[in-house]
Amino acid sequence: MKSTIQFGVDHLMTNFDPLKFGKIGLVTNDAAFTSSGKRSRIALLEAGFEITKLFSPEHGISAKGADGAFMPNGTDLSTDLPIVSLYGEKLAPSTADLDEIDTVLFDVPDIGLRYYTYLWTLSYVLEECSRNQKRLVILDRPNPLSGVIEGPMLDEERCSSFIGRWDIPVRHGCTLGELAKLFNSEKQLKVDLQIIPCLNWQKNMFFSDWNLDFQPTSPAILSWECMLAYPVTAYLEATNLSDGRGSDTPFAQIGAPWLIDINLTRFLEITTAIEVEPCQFIPEEGKFRGELCLGIKLKVTNPSLYHPTLAGLCLIKTIREQYPKYFAWKPYPTRANPAGTRHLDLLLGVFEAEKLFDLPWDAFLSSVLDLTNTNKWQERVKPHLLY
Template identity: 35%
Template sequence: MKLGLDVFFERKIQEFKGKRIGLVTNMTGVNHRLVPTIDLFHGHPDIQLSALFAPEHGIRGDAKEGEKLDSFIDPYTKVPVYSLYGTSKKPSIEMLDSVDVIFFDLQDIGARYYTFIYTMAYVMEACAEHGKHFVVLDRPNPISGSLMEGNLVKKDVRSFVGLYPLPNRHGMTVGEIALLYKHEFGIHCDLTVIPMEGWERDMYYDQTGLFWVPPSPNTTGMDMSILYPGTCLVEGTNLSEGRGTTRPFEFIGSPYIDGYRLAKVFNEKSLPGVLARPISFIPTYQKHKDTVCEGVQLHVVDRHSLNSFKTGLTLIETIAEMYHNDFEFLEHSNGKFFFDLLAGTKDLRARILSGDTKTFLEECEEELHAFSKQKQPYLLYN
């Protein structure tokens, strides 16, 4: 298969000769031989690379989640790097002064919480406002483009982990999402998507023949990525989601949990495609840092039958029921709950505490059906 980046250099590059180019990318922007997009653009005689734009985690991927970034001069290319995860998430007119076209080349993870797709939205907005051309070099959805899970984000809880009404697992590539933004969500910029060749919707990343470059410090591989649409919800609780361990979003636990008991109760629910193993771990940072936690590691048995959203939700509901005196949702700010921003609704917290997630999951199916129809015109691959 060929990435949008490969197709661009094979057949599209002459269309942009003489243009001043801005590039939104990071360490995941590489070709099939792991050569960085930055180097390919900077070293090409027909490309005038005049600005770089850094999303969350930075241009080289060395910043932790939520860590604010400053702008700087890239020491390798001497090109200015403008932070899109600092004082502003949207490029200013000053940042865009030196560019005619902005290219977007980032590897997404396939879940709506991941901020790269909202960085893309803000850059598209800036391009629309200031008359700049926006080009997406498309990349695979690593957890396939054939499955969807979860609910759509409600207006009253939209944020940078859920800016538009997308489901938790959206089943789209970044190029397809850009088309959805333009035609359904009103970001009317001058948009070009350069599709991949040879990618099919039911492909997972380990079936593409491409090397996996982690998009952020805690995206460790396929099992983590498959579980993430469900286990990311743990971030909004006082449970550790495994940050500061070797298996983030696979390890779930807390000092107040009995891991053996939790694994037994969870496995008795017989969810398709997943098994829980009792574990003990000590996070090196974030929640429960340097404290012994017990809990479970979720093991993917069959990724085709596993529903990660239902799995994460069921695990949280089980822990809330077993440890109702200890389990808590974390307040974010001004009385708001971070869980609501991740969940895309204020309703799910109460459903979990009352043990009523079954009806919520049934309601999700209606929303997914509507979203499937909405996104259909913008799907680029079989």
């Protein structure tokens, strides 16, 4: 029988004295559970940890707020603790927020992709803990997409944003604890940083190997199927196609009213471990809300073999070439990028990324293969790896 994964929060409660941490500010949301299925903040309070304040990332404490939507401060109904939103009036905690706190705990499940914003909330928390000389303890969690890596790397000078502030690959293969160690070193933050590791996880393991029930991490990551498809179809946010938001399988199906009889032969020749089938759906939110969308449903047949960034870009190239009168690039407004401009650049971390799609197929494919090469990332991150 497989060993059940133990999260950092489980490790903390089993092996550490709550009094050691003093007054705690906890960065978390409703997606953060113990391995036994109890919400982290409830379990920590019951174990005697003195949490005095909560901080919430994008999607709010519920992890159900709309994508990119402003999240206000509030009070947590389950604990009566004040909630400071880090996706509302500000993206980072203020000095006043941290004044009466001895330790900041961070326990937010991530999904292993650079453009998933919880990582960048952590980056701001790191900087503010450095500035205010606060201890930061990260309750680490496994990377559900394993330790496999795929680029592009981020052009930090021209493509830094809240969906990618610093130069790491799209699929970085790390845990948040490992990335925090890297950032603390490379950005010379000198934070009093402690990582409470998760147990029984190895880099070759995907979520399906954890022996645990799936917990949605945000409104559109509803299942393991959706999470696996997300790094393939996330780039459709920068287009006028539906990425399946508002349907029963966001990101695992895509479409538009005009996406009729698409020929995917070339796409399937290039991609591996992905099956597709025709589908139709009516989104309840987002693009084409209330309209019948025709499209395709994607199924990842072997997570160890698929290359989602390559697949996603080839899928857009395929659609753009076959539907030139209908396909268009489109802004994607969010709290962190109100104008929504250059969204593809920011997702990919590549300046003027749309120009890639003007290239003939062979040149396009060659360029994308070069971009998705992660070059020296493994060497760079190696000193900071924990697993």
